[in-house]
Amino acid sequence: MSFIQVVGLNHSYGERIILEDINLKIHEGSTFALIGPTGAGKTTLLRLIGLLEKLGSGKIYYNGTDVTKSNDLRLKVRRRIAFVLQKPQVFNLSVYDNVACGLRWRGVKKGKIDEKVHHILEMVGLESYKKKNARTLSGGEAQRVALARAMVVEPEVLLLDEPTANLDPNTAAKVEQLISYVVEQNHTTIIMSTHDMSQGQQLADRIGVIINGKIVQVGDAKQIFRLPEHKEVANFVGMQNMIGGRVCQNSKGVAVVDIGNSLIETVSDSPVGQEVYVGIRPEDITIALSNHKSSARNCFFGKVSQVTSQGPVSQVEVDCGFLLVALVTNLSLEDLDLRIGKEVYASFKATRVHLIKRR
Amino acid sequence: MTEIWRGFIKAIELIVSLDAEVLEIAGRTLRISLTSTLLASIICIPLGSLIHFRNFFGKRMLINIIQTLFSIPTVIVGLFVFVLFSRAGVLGDLGLMFTPTTMVIAQVILISPILIGLTISAFSAIDKAIVDTAISLGANGFQTALVVLRESRYAILSAVIMGFGRAISELGAAMMVGGNIRGFTRIITTAISLETAKGQLELSIALGMILLSLALVINIILNRLQQR
Numbered sequence: 347m348s349f350i351q352v353v354g355l356n357h358s359y360g361e362r363i364i365l366e367d368i369n370l371k372i373h374e375g376s377t378f379a380l381i382g383p384t385g386a387g388k389t390t391l392l393r394l395i396g397l398l399e400k401l402g403s404g405k406i407y408y409n410g411t412d413v414t415k416s417n418d419l420r421l422k423v424r425r426r427i428a429f430v431l432q433k434p435q436v437f438n439l440s441v442y443d444n445v446a447c448g449l450r451w452r453g454v455k456k457g458k459i460d461e462k463v464h465h466i467l468e469m470v471g472l473e474s475y476k477k478k479n480a481r482t483l484s485g486g487e488a489q490r491v492a493l494a495r496a497m498v499v500e501p502e503v504l505l506l507d508e509p510t511a512n513l514d515p516n517t518a519a520k521v522e523q524l525i526s527y528v529v530e531q532n533h534t535t536i537i538m539s540t541h542d543m544s545q546g547q548q549l550a551d552r553i554g555v556i557i558n559g560k561i562v563q564v565g566d567a568k569q570i571f572r573l574p575e576h577k578e579v580a581n582f583v584g585m586q587n588m589i590g591g592r593v594c595q596n597s598k599g600v601a602v603v604d605i606g607n608s609l610i611e612t613v614s615d616s617p618v619g620q621e622v623y624v625g626i627r628p629e630d631i632t633i634a635l636s637n638h639k640s641s642a643r644n645c646f647f648g649k650v651s652q653v654t655s656q657g658p659v660s661q662v663e664v665d666c667g668f669l670l671v672a673l674v675t676n677l678s679l680e681d682l683d684l685r686i687g688k689e690v691y692a693s694f695k696a697t698r699v700h701l702i703k704r705r
Numbered sequence: 706m707t708e709i710w711r712g713f714i715k716a717i718e719l720i721v722s723l724d725a726e727v728l729e730i731a732g733r734t735l736r737i738s739l740t741s742t743l744l745a746s747i748i749c750i751p752l753g754s755l756i757h758f759r760n761f762f763g764k765r766m767l768i769n770i771i772q773t774l775f776s777i778p779t780v781i782v783g784l785f786v787f788v789l790f791s792r793a794g795v796l797g798d799l800g801l802m803f804t805p806t807t808m809v810i811a812q813v814i815l816i817s818p819i820l821i822g823l824t825i826s827a828f829s830a831i832d833k834a835i836v837d838t839a840i841s842l843g844a845n846g847f848q849t850a851l852v853v854l855r856e857s858r859y860a861i862l863s864a865v866i867m868g869f870g871r872a873i874s875e876l877g878a879a880m881m882v883g884g885n886i887r888g889f890t891r892i893i894t895t896a897i898s899l900e901t902a903k904g905q906l907e908l909s910i911a912l913g914m915i916l917l918s919l920a921l922v923i924n925i926i927l928n929r930l931q932q933r
Contacts, residue, residue, distance in 0.1 A: 398840055421845055429841035435834040438856055447852075448842040495842060505841075 349374035349535055350395065350503065355404030357390060364390045365559045368404070372552075377529055377536040379550035381543060381570075383582060387559040388539035389432065389507050395537060396429040396505045408503075425452060428501035432508045434492030436480035441472060444480045444491055448499040466498045470524060486517035493521065497528055504528065506538035510545065525549060543583055547571065555579045572627075573700055580625045580702060586671045587626040590704065593618050600696065607667045611643040612699035621704040630698040631672035633662060635682060637691040645693040646670065650684055660684075664692045712910025719911050731915055734892040737805055738873040741812035745820050745872075746865050748813070753824025754850050768825060774818035783881030786811040790882065803884035808892075811878035816868035823864030827857040862931045866924060873920055893919075 348371035355368040365387045372378045380388045394401045397413065397420050405412050413423045428448065437444050442463055449459045467473045470490040475483070480491055489512070496504060509525065510518035526549065528534055540546050546553050547567040554564045557578045563570060574580035580588060591605035593616045601614040603624050610624050637645050648666030655661075660679050664670045670692045674684065684690070719727045756767065788794050790802045790810075801807050831853050839852040854861065876894040883890035885899060893916045900909040 393837075396841060398837055421843075424840070425843040427841075428843075431834060431837060431841065433834065435832060435838045437835070437838075437852065447839075447844075451842065451844050451848050492838075499843065 348372055349409060350537075351407040352395065353405045353407070355391075355394065355401055355406070357394060357399075357402040363559060365394075365402075368561055370554060370561065370564070372535060372537060374535055375529075375533045376551045377538070377549055379546035379553045380537070380539040380556050381541065381546045381553055381582070382539075382556035384541060386556045388541075388556055391556065392429070392505050392507050392537065392539055396427055397424045398429065425499075426501060427503045427505060428496035428499055429505040430492050430496045430507065430509060432511060434488050436483065436488050436491055438479065438481050440477050441467070441480050441483070441491055442476040445495045445498050448495060452499065462498050466494045469527075470494045486513050486521075489513060489517070489521060490524075493524060500532060501534065503535045503537065506536065508539055508541070510540075510542065522549060543571070555582065557582065574625065574702065577623055577702060580623070580700075584627065585625045585700070586628045587624070587631070587669075588702075589624040589668055591622055591624055593620045593622060593701075601701070603701070605668060608646065610699060611696045612701060613697050614699075614701045616701050616703075620701075623702040623704060625700040625702055626670070626694055626698060628661065628671045628673040631670055631692055631694045633664065633672050633674055633678070633682060633684065634691050634693065637693070640691065640693040641695075642693040643696040644699070645691055647689070647691055650686055650688045650690060652686065653679070653684055664690060666692060708906050709910060712907045713914065715907045716911035716914040720915065727912070727915065729888070730891055730893055730896055730912070731919060733805070733890075734873065734894075734916070735919060737808050737879075737892060738812065738869060741809045741816065741872050742865060742869040744809065745813045745816050745868055749817050749820035750824050750854070750861060753821045754828060754854065756821065757825050757828040758846075758850065768822070771818045771822045771825075775822060777815065777818065779815060779875040779877035780881065782811050782815045783878035786814065786878065786882045802882065803886060803890060805883070805890055808879050808883040808890060811882050812872040812875065815875060815878060816871050819871060820864050820868045823867060824861060827860030827864060828853055830860060831856050859931050862927060866927050869923060869927075870920060873916070873923075 350370070350372040352368055352370040355365060356363075357365040368391060380391060382388055393399045395406060401414060406414050408423050411419070413419055437447065445463045445466060446459050449462060464473070467476055470493060472487065472490055472494065475487070480488065483491065489509070493509070506525070510521050513521060522545065525536065529536060538549065550567065552564060552566055553570045554561050555570060556562070563575050563579050570579065571583050574583055574585060577588060589605050589610070591603040591610070593601050594604040594609070595602040596614075596616065596618050599613055599615055601612050601616050603610045603612060603622060605624060612624070616622060632640065632642065634640060637647070646666035648664040648670070650662060651665040651669070652663040653660055655676075659673050659675055662672050662674050662679070662684055664672065672692060682690070756764065786807055789796050790799065790807050791797055792802065835856055836849055836853060839849045844852060874894065876898055879890075879892055880895050880898065883892070883895065885891050885895040893912050897909045897912045900912065
């Protein structure tokens with residue numbers, strides 16, 4: 347049995363259903379990321395797993411024991427978990443006292459507390475702040491206090507709700523490093539929520555996508571980002587090209603999809619007649635001025651209809667009778683002189699096309 | 706105007722000369738009010754937290770009633786305690802009528818609504834996330850309550866200061882259940898009332914100034930605590 351198992355969990359606030367039929371298995375020492383849009387129910391699910399709230403129905407098992415029933419058991423299990431809330435609230439005490447709280451509540455001896463607090467403060471780089479009142483710290487520092495405060499109790503399970511949501515990129519990177527370090531050092535099981543897909547990709551062994559209170563797909567990063575099973579997941583993970591069509595031919599694993607005015611070839615075992623969405627990630631589409639060099643099976647002629655800059659890359663929309671969105675580096679954008687109205691070839695490999703069943 | 710001035714001079718005289726009776730009255734006043742404030746705090750802060758943390762039917766109504774009782778007239782409290790402790794009363798057999806003990810009891814009853822009410826507001830001002838944070842770090846129910854108490858310590862201390870202010874300044878209940886017995890239950894407010902009735906305005910003004918000075922000193926001490 348998995349270390350943490352959630353079975354048939356439902357939860358609602360009054361009339362509003364927040365979570366519906368959640369089933370999860372999380373292995374010991376692994377990092378699990380919940381990703382999904384804001385308001386999907388990530389925080390609520392973490393709060394329920396962290397035993398901060400009583401759940402509507404269903405069961406949560408830690409090490410095979412159902413922990414949803416007795417209050418004594420809940421406290422005991424809660425003390426093996428640490429939860430870092432999204433907006434860290436520090437107590438109106440010194441940094442040292444903030445970090446020492448969890449240990450004191452667990453009845454740890456004074457000398458031991460001193461040793462552990464110093465060690466962890468050094469680790470998060472706040473050793474020189476220990477006498478400062480935590481309320482006077484900046485957002486990033488407060489977040490590190492919150493992390494230190496949670497990690498100092500050496501929890502078996504660390505729950506992180508959007509650990510870097512309110513931080514600037516540099517501070518966020520430091521926090522991410524810290525999290526990876528903890529996993530390696532203590533073999534801690536981590537469940538985190540994030541709406542930052544790259545963070546999920548970097549830190550997590552497995553990812554669960556939660557949309558509208560339901561877990562729609564669980565898998566490793568590659569499965570989620572390359573092979574989404576639902577249109578919503580594809581949409582959320584940035585598979586911007588989603589074209590409706592129907593499989594009209596399939597021979598030896600190469601399927602041809604009729605999308606109305608064109609045919610797209612793909613590697614798939616979908617049967618003929620299957621209604622599908624054709625999904626292509628924008629970074630998998632190549633834009634060229636001629637179609638000679640391309641070895642890609644799918645190559646379409648069209649006109650650039652829009653160019654949007656996104657920092658180091660630009661998003662180029664090509665109208666090929668249907669719309670294709672491609673990502674192009676700014677260098678190629680200049681080389682190819684891509685402007686609205688420019689005639690181009692958009693091509694992509696059959697192996698880069700992902701079919702999602704329409705239901 | 707000259708009376709106030711003479712009263713002021715008299716007050717300084719009485720204080721500087723360490724007038725035995727004035728010292729005795731001032732000492733008793735402080736002792737009774739501090740005792741009642743301490744007792745009321747011990748009872749009301751936990752009671753307030755209990756009301757805040759528990760959900761029960763009629764909670765909102767109860768809080769409304771408590772807040773209404775902030776302005777309960779001191780004579781009504783005096784009357785209530787009088788009825789309880791007078792010879793024919795339920796607790797008459799204790800023989801506590803006209804003793805400092807009954808005065809303390811009356812003051813505790815008088816300031817309890819303020820302490821409970823302000824404790825509840827102090828707790829309500831604490832972010833729900835503080836409670837969540839404490840729970841998430843493994844605090845049990847009692848430890849969580851202590852966290853909230855610690856986070857709201859300044860507001861709670863203000864409540865205690867308010868309670869003390871009402872206790873030391875009240876006259877009605879002290880007069881009714883203490884009886885203003887010289888050397889036994891006479892406190893500053895009852896003494897002022899008596900001296901004014903006797904036409905001894907200077908002494909009254911002097912006592913009034915001493916009362917205010919005492920309140921000032923206590924407030925300064927409590928404020929120091931608050932700023933730490």
